[in-house]
Amino acid sequence: MSPGEHLVEVGEGDFEKEVMESEFPVLVDFFTPPCAPCKALI
Template sequence: MAEGILDITDDTFETEVMNADLPVVVDFWAPWCGPCRAIGPIIEELSGTYNGKVKFVKCNVDDNPLSPSRYEVRAIPTLLFVKGGEIVDTITGMTAKAKLEETIGKLI
């Protein structure tokens, strides 16, 4: 796991995401998912760019099936953008860095 990106579980999702002080980007992923591996370095770069302004977390859907089910994640990668315990945006699939930056900009 990259520095600055927290690996979360079903048990820690509520505390780390919905009760977080900062806006949160949740990356639902799996190790076997090619697009997930492709977007990973972009997420890592953005976590450095927005360090202290946005919290970045990753949730492995294979190891943690409850959280993706609860938030209706139907495909991966899916990114949830959460602010104040509310999901404010969702992006599914491989996405350009510029689109991610635009969405994060609305979050902060």
């Protein structure tokens, strides 16, 4: 299994299903384009 195999981009429409109803623990990284510290991480 590669690290990126389970990465999913989640939006408003599927957050509940993909995150809140997941049977596995989920790590969420919130990002916004104008966020300078966010840009530094990518």
